[in-house]
Amino acid sequence: MKSEFVEYVPILETHNAGDRVFLKSILDAEGITYFIQGEYVAPYLFNALPMRLMVKKDQANKAREILKGIELSYSYGGNKSREDIND
DSSP, X not given: OOOOOOOEEEEEEESOHHHHHHHHHHHHHHTOXXXXXXXXXXXXXXXXXXXXXXEEGGGHHHHHHHHTTOOOSSEEBTTBOHHHHHO
């Protein structure tokens, strides 16, 4: 059986572990395929590196819509400011 390449895109970044847990619970409930890049490394580097929410490309718009009105402790994504993400 040949493995299929799955493309993921970044949705947002955060330095807050509480945000990570919150995001995971929402995305799990919605059936979104994702992973959090740096999830296990960032805490050991004193959060110098952000944790990046990566979502399966064909679910990215749905994930952005789901997360649109959610206020996180500290996050940023792409070229948008936090205010743009939460509008």
